[in-house]
Amino acid sequence: MELFEEIRALCAGVAKAAPSLAEAGTKEKNTALLNIAEALVANSDKIIEANKADLASAEKNGVAPHMIDRLALDEKRIKGIADALTELVAQTDPIGAGETWTRPSGITIRAVRVPLGVIGIIFEARPNVTVDAAALCIKTGNATVLRGGKEAINTNIALVSLMKNALSAAGLDPNCVGLIEDTSHEGANILMQMTEYVDVLIPRGSRRLIGAVKAKSKIPVIETGAGNCHLYIDESADLDMAVKIAVNAKCSRPAVCNAIETLLVHEKIADKVLPLIADAMKWYGVEFRCDERSKPYVDGAHEAEEEDFSTEYDDYILAVGVVSGVDEAIEHINKYSTKHSEAIVTRSYENAKKFQSRIDSAAVYVNASTRFTDGGEFGFGAEIGISTQKLHARGPMGLRALTTEKYLIDGNGEIR
Amino acid sequence: MELFEEIRALCAGVAKAAPSLAEAGTKEKNTALLNIAEALVANSDKIIEANKADLASAEKNGVAPHMIDRLALDEKRIKGIADALTELVAQTDPIGAGETWTRPSGITIRAVRVPLGVIGIIFEARPNVTVDAAALCIKTGNATVLRGGKEAINTNIALVSLMKNALSAAGLDPNCVGLIEDTSHEGANILMQMTEYVDVLIPRGSRRLIGAVKAKSKIPVIETGAGNCHLYIDESADLDMAVKIAVNAKCSRPAVCNAIETLLVHEKIADKVLPLIADAMKWYGVEFRCDERSKPYVDGAHEAEEEDFSTEYDDYILAVGVVSGVDEAIEHINKYSTKHSEAIVTRSYENAKKFQSRIDSAAVYVNASTRFTDGGEFGFGAEIGISTQKLHARGPMGLRALTTEKYLIDGNGEIR
Numbered sequence: 001m002e003l004f005e006e007i008r009a010l011c012a013g014v015a016k017a018a019p020s021l022a023e024a025g026t027k028e029k030n031t032a033l034l035n036i037a038e039a040l041v042a043n044s045d046k047i048i049e050a051n052k053a054d055l056a057s058a059e060k061n062g063v064a065p066h067m068i069d070r071l072a073l074d075e076k077r078i079k080g081i082a083d084a085l086t087e088l089v090a091q092t093d094p095i096g097a098g099e100t101w102t103r104p105s106g107i108t109i110r111a112v113r114v115p116l117g118v119i120g121i122i123f124e125a126r127p128n129v130t131v132d133a134a135a136l137c138i139k140t141g142n143a144t145v146l147r148g149g150k151e152a153i154n155t156n157i158a159l160v161s162l163m164k165n166a167l168s169a170a171g172l173d174p175n176c177v178g179l180i181e182d183t184s185h186e187g188a189n190i191l192m193q194m195t196e197y198v199d200v201l202i203p204r205g206s207r208r209l210i211g212a213v214k215a216k217s218k219i220p221v222i223e224t225g226a227g228n229c230h231l232y233i234d235e236s237a238d239l240d241m242a243v244k245i246a247v248n249a250k251c252s253r254p255a256v257c258n259a260i261e262t263l264l265v266h267e268k269i270a271d272k273v274l275p276l277i278a279d280a281m282k283w284y285g286v287e288f289r290c291d292e293r294s295k296p297y298v299d300g301a302h303e304a305e306e307e308d309f310s311t312e313y314d315d316y317i318l319a320v321g322v323v324s325g326v327d328e329a330i331e332h333i334n335k336y337s338t339k340h341s342e343a344i345v346t347r348s349y350e351n352a353k354k355f356q357s358r359i360d361s362a363a364v365y366v367n368a369s370t371r372f373t374d375g376g377e378f379g380f381g382a383e384i385g386i387s388t389q390k391l392h393a394r395g396p397m398g399l400r401a402l403t404t405e406k407y408l409i410d411g412n413g414e415i416r
Numbered sequence: 417m418e419l420f421e422e423i424r425a426l427c428a429g430v431a432k433a434a435p436s437l438a439e440a441g442t443k444e445k446n447t448a449l450l451n452i453a454e455a456l457v458a459n460s461d462k463i464i465e466a467n468k469a470d471l472a473s474a475e476k477n478g479v480a481p482h483m484i485d486r487l488a489l490d491e492k493r494i495k496g497i498a499d500a501l502t503e504l505v506a507q508t509d510p511i512g513a514g515e516t517w518t519r520p521s522g523i524t525i526r527a528v529r530v531p532l533g534v535i536g537i538i539f540e541a542r543p544n545v546t547v548d549a550a551a552l553c554i555k556t557g558n559a560t561v562l563r564g565g566k567e568a569i570n571t572n573i574a575l576v577s578l579m580k581n582a583l584s585a586a587g588l589d590p591n592c593v594g595l596i597e598d599t600s601h602e603g604a605n606i607l608m609q610m611t612e613y614v615d616v617l618i619p620r621g622s623r624r625l626i627g628a629v630k631a632k633s634k635i636p637v638i639e640t641g642a643g644n645c646h647l648y649i650d651e652s653a654d655l656d657m658a659v660k661i662a663v664n665a666k667c668s669r670p671a672v673c674n675a676i677e678t679l680l681v682h683e684k685i686a687d688k689v690l691p692l693i694a695d696a697m698k699w700y701g702v703e704f705r706c707d708e709r710s711k712p713y714v715d716g717a718h719e720a721e722e723e724d725f726s727t728e729y730d731d732y733i734l735a736v737g738v739v740s741g742v743d744e745a746i747e748h749i750n751k752y753s754t755k756h757s758e759a760i761v762t763r764s765y766e767n768a769k770k771f772q773s774r775i776d777s778a779a780v781y782v783n784a785s786t787r788f789t790d791g792g793e794f795g796f797g798a799e800i801g802i803s804t805q806k807l808h809a810r811g812p813m814g815l816r817a818l819t820t821e822k823y824l825i826d827g828n829g830e831i832r
Contacts, residue, residue: 103793252831352826358435361822367830368830391532407794416668
């Protein structure tokens, strides 16, 4: 009960401060972002000290090495976070833009972009997310309630304290950014009930985290991330191109959501292209999980289970299947994909068109790697995540995804 | 279990047909809509006969007279439904529109509007919604699963049968529109679990229905409708204008969602404007529920409870409060409103600006009636409803709200 009241009071405080940030000008918001960037660099020592305490606890508690790596901050990483803020300052502020029109009734309508209000961010032990998420919210005039993973709590307290000071120095209310210092599951569950104060929740992290927030939250959720992506190599494909794209889409960064997990190959070229791909991926140590028809063409392949085709490995593992053509490929992909990114390599205009039209995913590629599904690569600048939902925002989400519309109507006594 | 399988099979059938409708051209979709319009008029007799069976049951079961009125169809009403379809044909098809750009990496990106896929509509005993909802979906390339109220089941079966024939005659798959003929709560609950086949659910009807769907659905919901709207009369208001807007906003159609439920008045003009408004509304028999400060100025007023300020009466009842100024009015409205539509009457530029900026609702009016919050009045053509959510769509939702975006990327072997 005490924890509930504590979190409720925090959220109420952030909600109370939110309108002032919503009304703040681009200049003030950018000043706050630059202040944060400066403060991060100037206070690197303090941040690293707090981070060391977190690292020590993490090691003591046997946290996995790759998690510890994500948690660790050094001067270079802090500089990287600060540089991202400077880039964010250069981006166009979406708030206040819109169209205006006058109706025969006499009223004038302005449809303007406004902040969502208060955005809750639930994330894991990645301190870069703490600053990044708060900064995207500040840029778009949204107040933020942050709830990060317990492993990073000391680092997060240090970072949020710096951000609050930077907001004050820019003439903005420091309560526009709040941190839930309790890192129990109960704390997160309480945040998910705060419909009165929090407009939207964005979970950032593993599929498990996102799934849990989606299932439990009473606040609307913007879902990001899950990527069971596919590459289909059509009969008419340029085989060199196909191999190059397959290697890039699987091996350049297998842990990111736009990497492929399944490769589908047309039956008429399976004997040619699969050995080439297996050979090219050997250097990366990729493990192949093949269906019955593809197995003969891949040395040392494992047998794929049904489950392999619905798994997001995020690792050097690739499920492989042979299909009779583009129709079967489309059917397979629409059945197993998480609706993120899929690609076809083909020389057939008809098949390219059919693939792009029928595949029900956010990004559908012809003759290019799925790895381009990214806010920066799309030209959107800063990215909040990749949406795999169809409502509100789909695919790479830029600043606009953190806004909504409001109709301002001016009249002169009009009635209907 | 049998019912579950029956509804699952229906949804699966609609989902299977959906891609063909998504790929259909504007011409085919418009032909289908015109076919439906013609079939409705040509088969008025059959529809009215089915409707008579529903009306007989409804009377036997003691359904309230205003519900029976909504359920009843005659030739004129059927003609009205058909005319709305003809108007819908004239509207621009949003599907396929979008922007295209090329990135330094070499890839070309097209962001195109596509249908959501399969839309489930849960509604009450209003047969006009059956045709209207299916038609909006057809126009936007979406397949539909309809689940209407039990009182209208015979009428709905007749209408859906006509629509299926009209789709076939236009060369489209009749399975693009499906009707759940079971009208138990269990049937609706099963539909709400069909995440595999249904992309979005739109409940249409009472606040209770919408709330229940929102609470139970595993499918994303587009919420429409709840309207606890406010009018605030500022100190500097033109009193004639204020009275005229108050009467229009409350009395022209009190049952619609854009009618006001609460009137707030500046303390310095309460003694002047409240008696004028009470007098002007006398003819409509409006019941006033006043707070302590406003009660002395309204003859025969009832005392308002706290609850009155959060109630959507949808009737000739008005809650009234006196406030110290625009700040208190804004605070009151943001506390009690459903974020639909609010208005200020004022001559103060500063207060008008503050009201529009600080009120957190979809439509914020200066010197005009809230009754303009409507797709037609905004110039959007056909309307699916008024969204009071902030994500996906806000305010009057036109055809675009039934679409999503998809990125089609064309390359020439690009990797990252």
